[in-house]
Amino acid sequence: MLTLDQVRYEYQQEWFDFSLSVSQGSIWALMGPSGAGKSTLLSLVAGFITPRAGDIRVNEQSILTLPPYERPFSMLFQEHNLFSHLSVRDNIGLGLHPGLKLTRKDWDKVTDAAHQVGIETLLERQPEQLSGGQRQRVALARCFVQERSHWLLDEPFSALDPVLRADMLTLVRRLANERNISVLMVTHHVNDAKNMASHFAYIDDNHVQVTGEIETLGESHKNESLAAFIRAGN
Numbered sequence: 001m002l003t004l005d006q007v008r009y010e011y012q013q014e015w016f017d018f019s020l021s022v023s024q025g026s027i028w029a030l031m032g033p034s035g036a037g038k039s040t041l042l043s044l045v046a047g048f049i050t051p052r053a054g055d056i057r058v059n060e061q062s063i064l065t066l067p068p069y070e071r072p073f074s075m076l077f078q079e080h081n082l083f084s085h086l087s088v089r090d091n092i093g094l095g096l097h098p099g100l101k102l103t104r105k106d107w108d109k110v111t112d113a114a115h116q117v118g119i120e121t122l123l124e125r126q127p128e129q130l131s132g133g134q135r136q137r138v139a140l141a142r143c144f145v146q147e148r149s150h151w152l153l154d155e156p157f158s159a160l161d162p163v164l165r166a167d168m169l170t171l172v173r174r175l176a177n178e179r180n181i182s183v184l185m186v187t188h189h190v191n192d193a194k195n196m197a198s199h200f201a202y203i204d205d206n207h208v209q210v211t212g213e214i215e216t217l218g219e220s221h222k223n224e225s226l227a228a229f230i231r232a233g234n
């Protein structure tokens with residue numbers, strides 16, 4: 001269980017206040033208008049920024065004092081995902097060891113993950129030689145090789161064409177289900193949320209406004225703001 005317990009954060013006199021409970025193995029779509037606070041919520045969980053009050057717990061243990069690399073999360077964020085001076089192979093390998101001290105078995109895992117996301121022919125390239133969608137898939141492969149219990153994905157498919165997007169969505173859902181990984185995924189696409197997630201959180205105005213099972217996400221939701229958001233997206 002991942003718990004955000006009245007997590008309060010201030011940025012330039014603007015307050016954010018998040019509460020959320022994510023049971024192990026569930027897949028959450030974080031949705032809401034631009035600027036609503038979705039990436040801020042993920043950054044708090046990841047440990048890139050520190051709350052003023054409240055607690056973040058994994059299995060009832062507070063993780064607030066842990067630096068990002070000691071938290072049980074694999075992350076795909078919109079920026080600074082890849083190291084420009086390293087090959088794709090090494091960028092994925094970093095998910096297994098920060099100093100790239102990898103065994104043969106580890107390198108096999110890297111190749112397998114590259115294969116799963118369809119970039120196995122690009123392993124010797126450097127990130128600048130890749131398209132945006134290829135770079136996103138490298139970052140996704142790096143999440144896959146890490147043995148972490150949670151994935152934090154900030155718009156992981158934004159640069160992918162519709163066919164690849166559907167493939168990657170299915171892959172993330174399958175791997176997460178097989179490994180009982182919890183996923184928090186920011187997405188602007190209602191269909192992605194419905195196709196992949198078990199739950200949703202609707203974030204607006206720096207708060208988690210509504211949570212629920214994904215089946216209840218629809219144009220006729222009783223929360224007017226959420227219903228309008230869904231209508232606009234369809």
Ligand SMILES: Nc1ncnc2c1ncn2[C@@H]1O[C@H](COP(=O)(O)OP(=O)(O)OP(=O)(O)O)[C@@H](O)[C@H]1O
Pocket residue numbers: 011032033034035036037038039040041049
């Ligand atoms: N540490 C920070 N540094 C810069 N901006 C911050 C920080 N913390 C919060 N913000 C501000 O928080 C607000 C919410 O941004 P956030 O990126 O979380 O929204 P979002 O819902 O992810 O939006 P989008 O869908 O457009 O990506 C923005 O006004 C942003 O500038």
